[in-house]
Amino acid sequence: MTAPDPSPAHPVTGLDDVVHQRVRLGILTITHEARRVEFGYLRTQLQLTAGNLSQHVTVLETAGLVEVEKGYEGKRGRTWITLTAAGDQALAEEIGRLKQLIARVETTSTPEER
Amino acid sequence: MTTDSVPAGADPRRLLSDVRALAHRVRLDQRLTWVALLVLAVATFVAIPFDYVGMDVRCVNGGSECQFSRDGVLYYWPAALLIAYTAIAFCYVRAARARGLGARVLPYALTGAALAVVFTTVWLLARVYLADPPTEPFPGWVMVLDRLVAPAGTIGVALLVLARLERNVALLVFTLGYLAVVLVPIDFGWTIHSSVRAEFIPQQVINGVVLLLGAAGFAIARRRQR
Numbered sequence: 001m002t003a004p005d006p007s008p009a010h011p012v013t014g015l016d017d018v019v020h021q022r023v024r025l026g027i028l029t030i031t032h033e034a035r036r037v038e039f040g041y042l043r044t045q046l047q048l049t050a051g052n053l054s055q056h057v058t059v060l061e062t063a064g065l066v067e068v069e070k071g072y073e074g075k076r077g078r079t080w081i082t083l084t085a086a087g088d089q090a091l092a093e094e095i096g097r098l099k100q101l102i103a104r105v106e107t108t109s110t111p112e113e114r
Numbered sequence: 115m116t117t118d119s120v121p122a123g124a125d126p127r128r129l130l131s132d133v134r135a136l137a138h139r140v141r142l143d144q145r146l147t148w149v150a151l152l153v154l155a156v157a158t159f160v161a162i163p164f165d166y167v168g169m170d171v172r173c174v175n176g177g178s179e180c181q182f183s184r185d186g187v188l189y190y191w192p193a194a195l196l197i198a199y200t201a202i203a204f205c206y207v208r209a210a211r212a213r214g215l216g217a218r219v220l221p222y223a224l225t226g227a228a229l230a231v232v233f234t235t236v237w238l239l240a241r242v243y244l245a246d247p248p249t250e251p252f253p254g255w256v257m258v259l260d261r262l263v264a265p266a267g268t269i270g271v272a273l274l275v276l277a278r279l280e281r282n283v284a285l286l287v288f289t290l291g292y293l294a295v296v297l298v299p300i301d302f303g304w305t306i307h308s309s310v311r312a313e314f315i316p317q318q319v320i321n322g323v324v325l326l327l328g329a330a331g332f333a334i335a336r337r338r339q340r
Contacts, residue, residue: 022129029133033140038214045139095133101126 018063019094023048023056028091031066031083039079057081065090144218145280146209148333150202154269155325157198161265162318164190171310182310188237191265195230199223199272222276229268236263258297266296266321284335288328295324 019025026046031037043053060066065087069080083091168186173179199222206219252260261267270293277286294300299317306312 020129022132025129025133026136029136030140033137034144034210035216035218037140037216041143041214045136095130098126098130098133102130105126 018059019090024060027056027060028087031081032091036080036082141281142339143213144210144215146206147285148329149205151325151329153198153202155322155329157194158322158325161190162315165314166311169311180310192230192234196227199226218279222272222279225275226272229272233263233265233268261297270296292324296321
Protein backbone atom coordinates (compact mmCIF):
# COMPACT_ATOMS: atom_id res chain seq x y z
CA MET A 1 0.00 0.00 0.00
CA THR A 2 1.44 3.33 -0.98
CA ALA A 3 0.72 6.67 0.64
CA PRO A 4 -1.14 9.13 -1.56
CA ASP A 5 0.94 11.95 -3.03
CA PRO A 6 0.62 14.98 -0.76
CA SER A 7 -0.88 17.76 -2.83
CA PRO A 8 0.78 21.16 -2.50
CA ALA A 9 -0.71 23.25 0.29
CA HIS A 10 -3.38 25.71 -0.79
CA PRO A 11 -1.98 29.28 -0.80
CA VAL A 12 -4.69 30.30 1.68
CA THR A 13 -3.06 28.17 4.39
CA GLY A 14 0.07 30.35 4.29
CA LEU A 15 -1.74 33.67 4.67
CA ASP A 16 -0.75 35.69 7.70
CA ASP A 17 -3.79 37.31 9.36
CA VAL A 18 -1.70 40.25 10.54
CA VAL A 19 -0.71 41.13 6.97
CA HIS A 20 -3.73 39.81 5.07
CA GLN A 21 -5.97 42.62 6.15
CA ARG A 22 -6.76 45.35 3.71
CA VAL A 23 -5.75 48.33 5.85
CA ARG A 24 -2.60 46.74 7.25
CA LEU A 25 -1.62 45.56 3.78
CA GLY A 26 -2.09 49.17 2.65
CA ILE A 27 0.12 50.48 5.47
CA LEU A 28 2.86 48.00 4.59
CA THR A 29 2.62 48.82 0.87
CA ILE A 30 2.84 52.58 1.37
CA THR A 31 5.67 52.25 3.89
CA HIS A 32 7.56 49.94 1.52
CA GLU A 33 7.30 52.39 -1.38
CA ALA A 34 7.95 55.50 0.70
CA ARG A 35 10.81 54.04 2.77
CA ARG A 36 9.49 56.23 5.60
CA VAL A 37 5.98 57.61 5.92
CA GLU A 38 4.27 60.10 8.17
CA PHE A 39 1.12 59.14 10.05
CA GLY A 40 -0.92 61.92 8.42
CA TYR A 41 -0.05 60.72 4.89
CA LEU A 42 -1.21 57.19 5.75
CA ARG A 43 -4.43 58.55 7.23
CA THR A 44 -5.19 60.56 4.08
CA GLN A 45 -4.35 57.78 1.63
CA LEU A 46 -6.18 55.05 3.55
CA GLN A 47 -9.08 57.33 4.52
CA LEU A 48 -9.05 56.29 8.15
CA THR A 49 -9.67 58.00 11.45
CA ALA A 50 -6.56 58.60 13.58
CA GLY A 51 -7.78 56.10 16.19
CA ASN A 52 -8.45 53.36 13.67
CA LEU A 53 -5.12 53.83 11.90
CA SER A 54 -3.33 53.90 15.24
CA GLN A 55 -4.82 50.50 16.14
CA HIS A 56 -3.63 48.95 12.88
CA VAL A 57 -0.16 50.47 13.24
CA THR A 58 0.05 49.10 16.78
CA VAL A 59 -0.80 45.59 15.52
CA LEU A 60 1.99 45.85 12.93
CA GLU A 61 4.44 47.30 15.44
CA THR A 62 3.68 44.53 17.95
CA ALA A 63 4.30 41.95 15.22
CA GLY A 64 7.67 43.61 14.51
CA LEU A 65 6.72 44.56 10.95
CA VAL A 66 7.05 48.34 11.35
CA GLU A 67 8.91 50.75 13.60
CA VAL A 68 7.25 53.89 14.93
CA GLU A 69 9.25 57.01 15.63
CA LYS A 70 7.70 60.05 17.27
CA GLY A 71 9.24 63.50 17.12
CA TYR A 72 8.65 67.17 16.52
CA GLU A 73 9.06 69.46 13.54
CA GLY A 74 8.93 72.91 15.06
CA LYS A 75 6.03 72.78 17.48
CA ARG A 76 4.17 70.15 15.47
CA GLY A 77 4.26 66.54 16.58
CA ARG A 78 5.03 64.04 13.82
CA THR A 79 4.91 60.26 13.82
CA TRP A 80 7.01 58.45 11.24
CA ILE A 81 6.57 54.79 10.36
CA THR A 82 9.34 52.66 8.84
CA LEU A 83 9.17 49.12 7.49
CA THR A 84 11.40 46.57 9.24
CA ALA A 85 13.21 43.78 7.39
CA ALA A 86 10.55 41.36 8.71
CA GLY A 87 7.83 43.68 7.39
CA ASP A 88 9.48 43.82 3.99
CA GLN A 89 9.62 40.02 3.86
CA ALA A 90 6.04 39.64 5.11
CA LEU A 91 4.78 42.01 2.42
CA ALA A 92 6.68 40.18 -0.32
CA GLU A 93 5.31 36.83 0.88
CA GLU A 94 1.74 38.18 1.08
CA ILE A 95 1.91 39.53 -2.47
CA GLY A 96 3.39 36.24 -3.66
CA ARG A 97 0.51 34.31 -2.05
CA LEU A 98 -2.09 36.65 -3.51
CA LYS A 99 -0.62 36.04 -6.96
CA GLN A 100 -0.67 32.27 -6.32
CA LEU A 101 -4.30 32.49 -5.23
CA ILE A 102 -5.27 34.39 -8.36
CA ALA A 103 -3.39 31.91 -10.54
CA ARG A 104 -5.09 29.01 -8.74
CA VAL A 105 -8.54 30.55 -9.11
CA GLU A 106 -7.93 31.18 -12.81
CA THR A 107 -6.77 27.59 -13.48
CA THR A 108 -9.66 25.95 -11.57
CA SER A 109 -12.53 28.20 -12.61
CA THR A 110 -13.41 26.33 -15.80
CA PRO A 111 -17.18 25.86 -16.41
CA GLU A 112 -16.97 22.08 -15.63
CA GLU A 113 -15.46 22.69 -12.21
CA ARG A 114 -17.85 25.42 -11.13
CA MET B 115 -9.59 51.06 1.51
CA THR B 116 -12.15 50.94 4.29
CA THR B 117 -12.01 51.16 8.06
CA ASP B 118 -13.63 47.73 8.39
CA SER B 119 -11.64 44.65 9.11
CA VAL B 120 -11.59 42.52 6.01
CA PRO B 121 -11.79 38.77 6.39
CA ALA B 122 -8.96 36.60 5.12
CA GLY B 123 -11.14 35.51 2.27
CA ALA B 124 -11.16 38.97 0.67
CA ASP B 125 -10.93 38.97 -3.12
CA PRO B 126 -7.18 38.58 -3.86
CA ARG B 127 -7.55 40.38 -7.18
CA ARG B 128 -8.98 43.44 -5.47
CA LEU B 129 -6.35 43.36 -2.73
CA LEU B 130 -3.56 43.15 -5.30
CA SER B 131 -5.15 45.90 -7.35
CA ASP B 132 -5.36 48.12 -4.23
CA VAL B 133 -1.71 47.40 -3.42
CA ARG B 134 -0.63 48.43 -6.93
CA ALA B 135 -2.76 51.57 -6.89
CA LEU B 136 -1.34 52.66 -3.52
CA ALA B 137 2.24 51.99 -4.60
CA HIS B 138 1.64 54.02 -7.78
CA ARG B 139 0.14 56.89 -5.78
CA VAL B 140 3.17 57.01 -3.47
CA ARG B 141 5.58 57.00 -6.43
CA LEU B 142 3.69 59.90 -8.03
CA ASP B 143 3.83 61.85 -4.77
CA GLN B 144 7.59 61.26 -4.45
CA ARG B 145 8.42 62.50 -7.95
CA LEU B 146 9.87 65.92 -8.60
CA THR B 147 11.13 65.22 -12.11
CA TRP B 148 10.58 68.74 -13.41
CA VAL B 149 12.84 70.21 -10.72
CA ALA B 150 15.67 67.81 -11.61
CA LEU B 151 15.40 68.71 -15.31
CA LEU B 152 15.13 72.43 -14.59
CA VAL B 153 18.27 72.41 -12.42
CA LEU B 154 20.18 70.49 -15.12
CA ALA B 155 18.90 72.86 -17.85
CA VAL B 156 20.09 75.89 -15.87
CA ALA B 157 23.49 74.24 -15.32
CA THR B 158 23.71 73.58 -19.09
CA PHE B 159 22.89 77.18 -20.03
CA VAL B 160 25.29 78.66 -17.46
CA ALA B 161 28.04 76.42 -18.90
CA ILE B 162 27.88 78.13 -22.31
CA PRO B 163 29.67 81.40 -21.38
CA PHE B 164 32.17 79.42 -19.27
CA ASP B 165 33.02 77.25 -22.28
CA TYR B 166 33.18 80.23 -24.67
CA VAL B 167 35.37 82.43 -22.50
CA GLY B 168 37.45 79.64 -20.98
CA MET B 169 38.37 77.95 -24.28
CA ASP B 170 42.08 78.11 -25.09
CA VAL B 171 42.39 78.53 -28.88
CA ARG B 172 45.72 78.64 -30.73
CA CYS B 173 45.66 79.22 -34.49
CA VAL B 174 48.54 79.01 -36.98
CA ASN B 175 48.91 79.63 -40.71
CA GLY B 176 46.77 82.74 -40.57
CA GLY B 177 43.96 81.02 -38.72
CA SER B 178 43.57 78.09 -41.11
CA GLU B 179 44.71 75.53 -38.51
CA CYS B 180 43.54 75.85 -34.93
CA GLN B 181 44.09 73.86 -31.75
CA PHE B 182 41.70 74.34 -28.89
CA SER B 183 41.38 73.20 -25.31
CA ARG B 184 38.01 73.50 -23.54
CA ASP B 185 39.42 74.61 -20.19
CA GLY B 186 36.15 76.29 -19.22
CA VAL B 187 34.33 72.94 -19.40
CA LEU B 188 36.90 71.34 -17.13
CA TYR B 189 36.77 74.14 -14.57
CA TYR B 190 32.99 74.63 -14.57
CA TRP B 191 31.29 71.25 -14.92
CA PRO B 192 32.73 69.14 -12.06
CA ALA B 193 31.67 71.72 -9.48
CA ALA B 194 28.43 72.53 -11.32
CA LEU B 195 27.38 68.86 -11.48
CA LEU B 196 28.09 68.28 -7.80
CA ILE B 197 26.16 71.41 -6.84
CA ALA B 198 23.30 70.47 -9.21
CA TYR B 199 22.92 66.93 -7.79
CA THR B 200 23.11 68.24 -4.22
CA ALA B 201 20.41 70.80 -5.02
CA ILE B 202 18.21 68.16 -6.70
CA ALA B 203 18.59 65.76 -3.75
CA PHE B 204 17.81 68.56 -1.30
CA CYS B 205 14.65 69.59 -3.21
CA TYR B 206 13.46 65.96 -3.51
CA VAL B 207 13.98 65.21 0.20
CA ARG B 208 12.39 68.48 1.29
CA ALA B 209 9.33 68.06 -0.95
CA ALA B 210 8.85 64.40 0.01
CA ARG B 211 9.21 65.22 3.68
CA ALA B 212 6.65 68.00 3.41
CA ARG B 213 4.23 65.44 1.98
CA GLY B 214 5.02 62.98 4.77
CA LEU B 215 7.16 60.61 2.70
CA GLY B 216 10.74 59.44 2.41
CA ALA B 217 12.63 60.11 -0.83
CA ARG B 218 14.22 57.74 -3.34
CA VAL B 219 16.63 60.22 -4.83
CA LEU B 220 19.91 59.35 -3.07
CA PRO B 221 21.10 56.62 -5.54
CA TYR B 222 20.45 59.09 -8.40
CA ALA B 223 22.44 61.88 -6.77
CA LEU B 224 25.30 59.51 -5.94
CA THR B 225 25.34 58.15 -9.52
CA GLY B 226 25.40 61.70 -10.88
CA ALA B 227 28.25 62.67 -8.57
CA ALA B 228 30.20 59.50 -9.45
CA LEU B 229 29.73 60.21 -13.17
CA ALA B 230 31.00 63.77 -12.62
CA VAL B 231 34.18 62.24 -11.17
CA VAL B 232 34.41 59.83 -14.14
CA PHE B 233 34.05 62.70 -16.62
CA THR B 234 36.72 64.79 -14.87
CA THR B 235 39.14 61.84 -14.69
CA VAL B 236 38.66 60.88 -18.35
CA TRP B 237 39.09 64.46 -19.57
CA LEU B 238 42.23 64.95 -17.45
CA LEU B 239 43.67 61.65 -18.73
CA ALA B 240 42.82 62.65 -22.30
CA ARG B 241 44.60 65.95 -21.76
CA VAL B 242 47.73 64.16 -20.50
CA TYR B 243 47.82 61.38 -23.09
CA LEU B 244 46.57 63.39 -26.06
CA ALA B 245 48.77 66.43 -25.53
CA ASP B 246 49.82 66.19 -29.17
CA PRO B 247 46.86 66.34 -31.55
CA PRO B 248 46.26 63.05 -33.45
CA THR B 249 47.17 63.01 -37.12
CA GLU B 250 44.10 60.93 -38.03
CA PRO B 251 40.55 61.84 -36.95
CA PHE B 252 39.11 59.62 -34.22
CA PRO B 253 36.73 56.84 -35.31
CA GLY B 254 33.01 57.45 -34.80
CA TRP B 255 32.63 55.19 -31.75
CA VAL B 256 35.37 57.09 -29.91
CA MET B 257 33.47 60.33 -30.50
CA VAL B 258 30.24 58.77 -29.21
CA LEU B 259 32.11 57.53 -26.13
CA ASP B 260 33.59 61.00 -25.69
CA ARG B 261 30.11 62.55 -25.78
CA LEU B 262 28.84 59.90 -23.34
CA VAL B 263 31.44 60.76 -20.68
CA ALA B 264 31.08 64.50 -21.33
CA PRO B 265 28.78 66.40 -18.92
CA ALA B 266 25.72 66.30 -21.20
CA GLY B 267 26.12 62.52 -21.64
CA THR B 268 26.57 61.84 -17.92
CA ILE B 269 23.42 63.87 -17.22
CA GLY B 270 21.52 61.48 -19.51
CA VAL B 271 23.00 58.33 -17.96
CA ALA B 272 22.14 59.55 -14.45
CA LEU B 273 18.58 60.36 -15.61
CA LEU B 274 18.23 56.69 -16.66
CA VAL B 275 18.95 55.78 -13.04
CA LEU B 276 16.30 58.26 -11.84
CA ALA B 277 13.77 56.80 -14.29
CA ARG B 278 14.49 53.32 -12.89
CA LEU B 279 14.22 54.47 -9.27
CA GLU B 280 10.92 56.23 -9.91
CA ARG B 281 9.70 53.52 -12.31
CA ASN B 282 8.93 56.49 -14.50
CA VAL B 283 8.33 55.36 -18.10
CA ALA B 284 7.78 58.93 -19.33
CA LEU B 285 11.18 59.97 -17.96
CA LEU B 286 12.79 56.89 -19.54
CA VAL B 287 11.38 57.82 -22.97
CA PHE B 288 12.42 61.46 -22.52
CA THR B 289 15.94 60.45 -21.45
CA LEU B 290 16.42 58.15 -24.44
CA GLY B 291 15.42 61.04 -26.71
CA TYR B 292 17.78 63.39 -24.87
CA LEU B 293 20.65 60.90 -25.15
CA ALA B 294 19.98 60.57 -28.89
CA VAL B 295 20.26 64.38 -29.24
CA VAL B 296 23.50 64.42 -27.23
CA LEU B 297 25.24 61.34 -28.63
CA VAL B 298 24.39 61.45 -32.36
CA PRO B 299 24.53 64.56 -31.99
CA ILE B 300 21.33 66.08 -33.39
CA ASP B 301 21.78 69.80 -34.11
CA PHE B 302 18.58 70.32 -36.16
CA GLY B 303 20.71 71.91 -38.90
CA TRP B 304 21.86 74.76 -36.65
CA THR B 305 25.63 75.28 -36.91
CA ILE B 306 27.96 78.26 -36.39
CA HIS B 307 31.31 78.35 -38.15
CA SER B 308 32.30 81.95 -37.45
CA SER B 309 34.88 80.89 -34.85
CA VAL B 310 36.12 77.79 -33.02
CA ARG B 311 34.67 79.14 -29.78
CA ALA B 312 31.21 79.61 -31.28
CA GLU B 313 31.09 76.16 -32.91
CA PHE B 314 30.15 74.50 -29.63
CA ILE B 315 27.33 76.90 -28.77
CA PRO B 316 24.45 75.43 -30.86
CA GLN B 317 24.70 71.90 -29.42
CA GLN B 318 24.89 73.21 -25.86
CA VAL B 319 21.85 75.45 -26.43
CA ILE B 320 19.95 72.53 -27.97
CA ASN B 321 20.83 70.24 -25.02
CA GLY B 322 19.67 72.93 -22.58
CA VAL B 323 16.45 73.58 -24.49
CA VAL B 324 15.63 69.85 -24.54
CA LEU B 325 16.08 69.69 -20.75
CA LEU B 326 14.04 72.87 -20.30
CA LEU B 327 11.21 71.55 -22.47
CA GLY B 328 11.30 68.31 -20.50
CA ALA B 329 11.06 70.26 -17.23
CA ALA B 330 8.08 72.21 -18.57
CA GLY B 331 6.38 69.04 -19.82
CA PHE B 332 6.79 67.17 -16.54
CA ALA B 333 5.67 70.24 -14.55
CA ILE B 334 2.49 70.52 -16.63
CA ALA B 335 1.82 66.78 -16.34
CA ARG B 336 2.25 66.97 -12.56
CA ARG B 337 -0.11 69.91 -12.29
CA ARG B 338 -2.74 67.97 -14.23
CA GLN B 339 -2.35 64.91 -12.00
CA ARG B 340 -3.08 66.93 -8.85
